[in-house]
Amino acid sequence: MTAKPIDFSIAVTDGNARAGTLRTRRSVIDTPVFMPVGTQGSVKGVRFEWLEDEIDARIILGNTYHLFLRPGTDAIRHFLGLHKFISWERSILTDSGGFQVFSLSERRKLTEEGVEFSSHLDGSPCFISPEVSMEIQSALGSEIVMVFDECPAGDAGHDATKISLELTARWAKRSRERFDELQAAGQDTGFLASEGLSGRQALFGIVQGAGHLDLRSESLEKTVEVGFDGYAIGGLSVGEEKSVMYDVLAHTAPQMPAGSPRYLMGVGTPEDMLTAIGHGVDMFDCVIPTRxxxxxxxxxxxxxxxxxxxxxxxxxxxxxxxxxxxxxxxxxxxxxxxxxxxxxxxxxxxxxxxxxxxxxxxxxxxxxxxxxxxxxxxxxxxxxxxxxxxxxxx
Ligand SMILES: [Zn+2]
Incomplete structure (x- = not known):
């Protein structure tokens, strides 16, 4: 059997809540876990020593969109990846850039191929597609890579959401294919090889569907069909009512593959996280603590x-x-x-x-x-x- 990039095991379940361990090539992470957000290669205002020693963060998040625009993929490659550039030895999860492209960039043009946009920094023309996102995240060298998805508005109607999630499903497939090519072409790092991990990057799929429960189920089905190392719930905490978010969590999380990590993207407050844990979510990130x-x-x-x-x-x-x-x-x-x-x-x-x-x-x-x-x-x-x-x- 081919060694996997990550290992996830659940030690105890209590209702739908799960306590377990996520092992990557760089760190052992107890779940449920909160991942501090290191948007531009820094968790704002906080030294890495404090994150390591006192806060004991085993995994942080990096934002592909920001790092792609500045310092750029060439600079990150020059420093042999994000870990060496920022001097962080533990795990990193990178998002796909999709959410920021849709929320920060100017003059966006969405096509089947990808998204053309102007940089919010200097207005220069940029393009990100599923393939480009996988290439950037490969250069960053994160332990967990996210597929490139489209995130519809929290109050998007049924028809618009359905069109969007179908695009996200096609992009998930393209992300998977390009990711696999890049992994096959790359050298194994050998991290923890003796413990049965491949040393390669892991890829997570993203379930969309806004506030529509039937579309959440449909998106989940399409995402699982492609097959990923973990599954995320995207498109929450983007302006919808809190009750809608809780309904989506109660509906979606328990249906997600039980043996894989479940990640709720960009959420949230302590109350939101405890509610989500109760529905079986394992991983969180949010800018709230530092913002x-x-x-x-x-x-x-x-x-x-x-x-x-x-x-x-x-x-x-x-x-x-x-x-x-x-x-x-x-x-x-x-x-x-x-x-x-x-x-x-x-x-x-x-x-x-x-x-x-x-x-x-x-x-x-x-x-x-x-x-x-x-x-x-x-x-x-x-x-x-x-x-x-x-x-x-x-
Ligand atoms: Zn305190």
Missing amino acids: NGRTGSAFTSRGKINIRNAKFALDGAPLDPECECSVCARHSRGYLRHLYQAGEMAAATLISHHNLYFYASLMRAARIAIRQGRFSAFAADTIGAMSEIDVNGV
Whole structure:
């Protein structure tokens, strides 16, 4: 039997929730897992040492669209891949660029072949197709590559969504074919070869279908037909009602292949992630912890607080008295508020660090609860506690 690029095993299930282990050629990842987002080769405001040591991130995300535009594939190749360029030895998942092409670029022209667009940086003409996306992600050298898909608007109608998911299915097939050619042409890296992994990249498919449950089923069927190492749910948290997202998750996640990792792309809040874990999702990424960190918004076990609020000026308590991160061990809300008000960059850095630690701790607690067979009570208690006090200063 040919060795696989990744190994995924589920140790315990509790209802639909699963606790397991995802092994790549570079790291062993306990699931459910949150993957910090390193958009342009950096998790904004946070040093890699902190990600490794204290936050203990085993996998981060890189954005193909951003890295393709700057510094460009040639520069990444010159440095022998994204890991060496950014100096990160653990796993990386790269998205396909599709979502950013549709959300950031200007003058887009979508055809069967791919997407022509103008760079949001300098207006220069660019083109990404399934094949080009696979070539960029091959140069990046990520452990997990995503297929190139089209992401319709969250409130897209049934007909438009159906046309879109059929294009996504054809692109999934083309992504798979080009990916396989590139893998066959490449050299095995030999990472963990003794442990039965191929050393190659893994490819995940993406299920679309907006808020239409029948189309989610259809998209899932078409994606599984092509066959991938893991499966993602795309096109959520893109403007649809929260109840629609939860309905889609409840409908789709349990139907996804049980033996493969399930990844919910770009979601979300602690409540969204706990809800998704309850439906059987294993992997998450979202910019919220670092984006909120930069605006002074901190997650706590009692709800979100905004450090800009004047009531924190003389507050000697840490951001979250229950948090064990080094920011909470050392600094008061009053000091962090002062840094924010003074425009000190440390405010963004320290709050982003706390938020990423909070997300990592939430995933750790969820894994323990699943293993102890009490996930649904844990999720309800945690979500309940987070809405106990509304101290959001915004
Ligand atoms: Zn903390």
